[in-house]
Amino acid sequence: MPSYSLGELARAIDARLDGDPLVEVSGVAPLDGAGPEDLSFLANPKYLEAALASSAGALVVDEDYQANGQNVLRSENPYLSFARAVDLLLPPPAVEFGVHESAIVDSATTLPDDVSIGAGCIIGPGVVVGSGVVIGPLCVIEEGTEIGDNSQLFSRVTVHRGTHLGKSCIVQSGAVLGSDGFGYATDKLGQHYKVPQRGGLSIGDDVEIGANVTIDRGSAGETIIESGVKIDNLVHIAHNVQIGKNAVIVAQVGIAGSTEVGESAMLAGQVGIVGHVKIGARARVGAQGGVIGDIPADAEYSGYPARSHREQMRAHALFSRLPELFQRVKALERRVRSKS
Amino acid sequence: MPSYSLGELARAIDARLDGDPLVEVSGVAPLDGAGPEDLSFLANPKYLEAALASSAGALVVDEDYQANGQNVLRSENPYLSFARAVDLLLPPPAVEFGVHESAIVDSATTLPDDVSIGAGCIIGPGVVVGSGVVIGPLCVIEEGTEIGDNSQLFSRVTVHRGTHLGKSCIVQSGAVLGSDGFGYATDKLGQHYKVPQRGGLSIGDDVEIGANVTIDRGSAGETIIESGVKIDNLVHIAHNVQIGKNAVIVAQVGIAGSTEVGESAMLAGQVGIVGHVKIGARARVGAQGGVIGDIPADAEYSGYPARSHREQMRAHALFSRLPELFQRVKALERRVRSKS
Amino acid sequence: MPSYSLGELARAIDARLDGDPLVEVSGVAPLDGAGPEDLSFLANPKYLEAALASSAGALVVDEDYQANGQNVLRSENPYLSFARAVDLLLPPPAVEFGVHESAIVDSATTLPDDVSIGAGCIIGPGVVVGSGVVIGPLCVIEEGTEIGDNSQLFSRVTVHRGTHLGKSCIVQSGAVLGSDGFGYATDKLGQHYKVPQRGGLSIGDDVEIGANVTIDRGSAGETIIESGVKIDNLVHIAHNVQIGKNAVIVAQVGIAGSTEVGESAMLAGQVGIVGHVKIGARARVGAQGGVIGDIPADAEYSGYPARSHREQMRAHALFSRLPELFQRVKALERRVRSKS
CATH class of the missing domain: 3.40.1390.10 (MurE/MurF, N-terminal domain)
Known part of the structure; x- marks a missing residue:
């Protein structure tokens, strides 16, 4: 040391x-x-x-x-x-550049000299890997993807085709980038037909993605994670979601399809957001909040259905006083009755 | 194109x-x-x-x-x-049939010609793989499992022994099919002893399973996912659960042991269901709902503890009006007091 | 049989x-x-x-x-x-000891004879593996880690450097042990800088860890899981958390940084706990509970924000009676008004 x-x-x-x-x-x-x-x-x-x-x-x-x-x-x-x-x-462990002999790199992909590709990685054709990139063991990097300079993937990460990852990103183990979104058309008999998911996933620079996170590709068009976004473990981000610059998304959050999260927004742990809504810039949602509509910029929301945290806390305090309120109403009723 | x-x-x-x-x-x-x-x-x-x-x-x-x-x-x-x-x-990417040379297929398993087995896959003995099956890189298919015709597994999927997967299924990357259920017997000293999990997992046809989903095998007997069920990312399904035909289970739902979900039921994102209950056919549970009892067929439930969505919404509206109600009771008290 | x-x-x-x-x-x-x-x-x-x-x-x-x-x-x-x-x-499937020829074991690691190392595993230098250990296919065991006697890892588990796993542990497929914690310092412009995560992860004996679980290493110091703890699928445990002996943590629970969970505590499914709080020994938190403060030993909590389950249930019952209460207050108002 x-x-x-x-x-x-x-x-x-x-x-x-x-x-x-x-x-x-x-x-x-x-x-x-x-x-x-x-x-x-x-x-x-x-x-x-x-x-x-x-x-x-x-x-x-x-x-x-x-x-x-x-x-x-x-x-x-x-x-x-x-x-x-x-x-x-406490400097990070030293990295030796080179491609591990057990890694399988398609002949239609050329890797720079100053990258490290871990044991057992599977790298498809036409993959563009930037300078200084470190990929841990047993990652799958599919055809035609791009991984920007100095990005680091830990072990067992999948980067599906159609994914573009920017520079200086960090992806923890087990994350899946670019899985199919969840889209079905249902017929009269209740049978579901898969809507083909053919869009992409675009991730900016300096993004960190936690362990076992799942981010779906767009159905058509792209799912977009802008630069500086930080995503904790086990988060789910659905197809065509857009996450603005420097947003922070804590563990186990789920964001449904086509929702937009504004720049520097903060979603605490286990928050859920429905599809097709807009969360304003710098808005904050408290842990386990369930968001079912738009949230204005700079607002602080919590609860289910999520609303202004201040109102929520006030109502929660009154919620705790419900036994007292029932007593008071009963007393009033007795009193009013006794006078009639 | x-x-x-x-x-x-x-x-x-x-x-x-x-x-x-x-x-x-x-x-x-x-x-x-x-x-x-x-x-x-x-x-x-x-x-x-x-x-x-x-x-x-x-x-x-x-x-x-x-x-x-x-x-x-x-x-x-x-x-x-x-x-x-x-x-x-936008047709799907073409698939070339064949077994990648780096895949390790046990000699006691015979694969049809018209399948595609990705790089680095590990396939155990006695595995039955149907015609047209596509298995992505780095999947683990354990001994004695079955994968029906035309099913597709993306990358890094584990299919544990005792699992039967039907025809035309799709399994996204990182899913674990047939992990041990969570069952312990506890002694007087508070020590937990594992109840061996020796059952199986049976999945019908046309089922889709999302990225990093976990489905446990039965403890004894089977966990059952019927045909046409669609399961989104990061869902957890415990041992001996039964999911009826064409049910839809959105991201991050958790279903505890031995619960039955009826045909064409719809569980929205982050719903949780306790063990040993029955969700009726076509019932719908709203996002983040916490289900602690049976739900009748065709009902719409939400909230925690989940109950009729209509009642829940009505009570929620009144919940928001609690500050007003406290004011009104206070005013009544003042008035009644002033008259006595 | x-x-x-x-x-x-x-x-x-x-x-x-x-x-x-x-x-x-x-x-x-x-x-x-x-x-x-x-x-x-x-x-x-x-x-x-x-x-x-x-x-x-x-x-x-x-x-x-x-x-x-x-x-x-x-x-x-x-x-x-x-x-x-x-x-x-129903005895467990027999295990043959030996190192699969496709496993890649660093020359600076010596394995005992009586272990089973699955196909495609990647084992780094200086790893200490105990007697009777079984490691399934495609696991990644990083440099300098320790796996105690008779522990079993299913497939595709990552054990990151700095992790010590005790004896007779079971780790289900896809789990990530020792990923980086989620810590950033933010400058005036809203840009986040990663706080290097250089601590470790210490797991006791007889611990079971579910499929696709994520447990972060300490930022400095250690994340600690004591002996006898049982952790279900898709649980998230953040950096520097401490889980006491024999605690039970059901599926999809999330525990934020530096929180302490007492011995034999029971966290039901989808519970969330904020950082830096203490959950007392033998405390129980009901499913989906959202814990935002300390919980005393032996208490039973539920709801969001979590509080005594008994009070919670009482208030919930009254919550259901809000429509009635509004009616009663309206009737009182009418009556009082009619008398003035």
């Missing part, structure tokens, strides 16, 4: 050091588990006491933190500065 | 042409993106204006649509006719 | 026989499908009538069951005794 002096680290992560520039750190740890060799951080005021009591060699903090004789690296965005420090202190 | 005259197309998809039989189309597109080379369709009256404004070469519509000088193909079921047209205009 | 006399079976599963010790059974079946060759069981009083009517060769029952002339095996814990009997009557 590399070791950095606080002086070096301050320069590298763009922070201001209050403390001894010669102290060295070589690891990272949570506030309460950190020792003198470790860097830790405080981004959530909830953990202020733990920060003050921490034995970390140094803390990344904001400008206002009152250090307790500790070495601190001050930053406007401590969590971001800490993230950069982690990259230095 | 093949091109069809409207005259040919009308005959092929069983529609009646109002327009120029010599006009040619070669693609499909949504109403607002279609050009003169494209076929589009109107099945949802919500998109009537888009249809009237569309520049598509032709539209598949119903008998009542008032065409705006457009070429239209009239059908009783425009979506179904359109689906057929898509199959003609 | 082996066959056992009831006398032998009683001894083997620690039950007391009321009936003919020479009767032989060779299979297991549900109460209503069992014939004279089958063993069945009664653990749920709901099925008492089916038990009385059953044609099973013998039933595993409790001490109080009034047998209807049937052969019964009496046990304090009939389900547990039945589970043992299933293991005898």
